[in-house]
Amino acid sequence: MDYVEQRMAQEAQKHAANPASTAFLTPLNLFLVAVLLYTTYVILRPSPPPVLPKEAPATVFRTFTPRTLLPFNGEDGAPVYLAVRGKVFDVTSGRNFYGPGGPYANFAGRDASRGLAHHSFDEDMLTKDLDGPLDPLEDLGKDELEALRDWEERFNSKYLVVGRLLAAGDEKAA
Structure with missing residues (x-):
C-alpha cells in the first residue's frame, strides 16, 4: 500500500x-x-422594569401681587405665569407662546387682562406701578369685555389656576 x-x-x-x-x-x-x-x-430575555414619568411638583394655590408675579416669566427655566382678571394661570406648557421670545412674552409674569381685552401686545397695556392698585378695567367697552371673557374661558379650559392676583398690601388681608 x-x-x-x-x-x-x-x-x-x-x-x-x-x-x-x-x-x-x-x-x-x-x-x-x-x-x-x-x-x-x-x-x-427579561424586559427592563417600566420607567414611570416623574410627576410634576405639586402646585400650591397662592396669592400674588404684581411684584411677586413678575419673576414667573419663564427666564432661566422658571415657570411661566400670567394673570387674567385676578386669576393667575400656569401657562408653562405654552412656553413657546408666553415664554421668552414668544409672541405673548410681554404678558409673562404680568397681569395680561388689559392687553388681551384690547388684542394688543404693547408695553403700555401692562401695569406700570407694581406696588399700586390693580387695573379695575372699568373703561373697557362691551366688545373688549367680551374678548377678555373669551380669553379667560380659553385659559380656564387649557391651563391650571395657581393663584390669584391682589394689589400690594391686600394680600395680608386675604
Missing part, C-alpha cells in the same frame, strides 16, 4: 468511528445554531 492509500484508510476509520461530529461541525450549521441561540435569547 502506498502512502496515499494508507492516509485514506486512516481518514475512513476516523469518520467511521465518529461520523456525526464532523458532519455537524460545518460552518453553515454553526451559523444556524448561533442565529437560533441569539433569537431565543432575544425572545426570552
Whole structure:
C-alpha cells in the first residue's frame, strides 16, 4: 500500500468511528445554531422594569401681587405665569407662546387682562406701578369685555389656576 492509500484508510476509520461530529461541525450549521441561540435569547430575555414619568411638583394655590408675579416669566427655566382678571394661570406648557421670545412674552409674569381685552401686545397695556392698585378695567367697552371673557374661558379650559392676583398690601388681608 502506498502512502496515499494508507492516509485514506486512516481518514475512513476516523469518520467511521465518529461520523456525526464532523458532519455537524460545518460552518453553515454553526451559523444556524448561533442565529437560533441569539433569537431565543432575544425572545426570552427579561424586559427592563417600566420607567414611570416623574410627576410634576405639586402646585400650591397662592396669592400674588404684581411684584411677586413678575419673576414667573419663564427666564432661566422658571415657570411661566400670567394673570387674567385676578386669576393667575400656569401657562408653562405654552412656553413657546408666553415664554421668552414668544409672541405673548410681554404678558409673562404680568397681569395680561388689559392687553388681551384690547388684542394688543404693547408695553403700555401692562401695569406700570407694581406696588399700586390693580387695573379695575372699568373703561373697557362691551366688545373688549367680551374678548377678555373669551380669553379667560380659553385659559380656564387649557391651563391650571395657581393663584390669584391682589394689589400690594391686600394680600395680608386675604
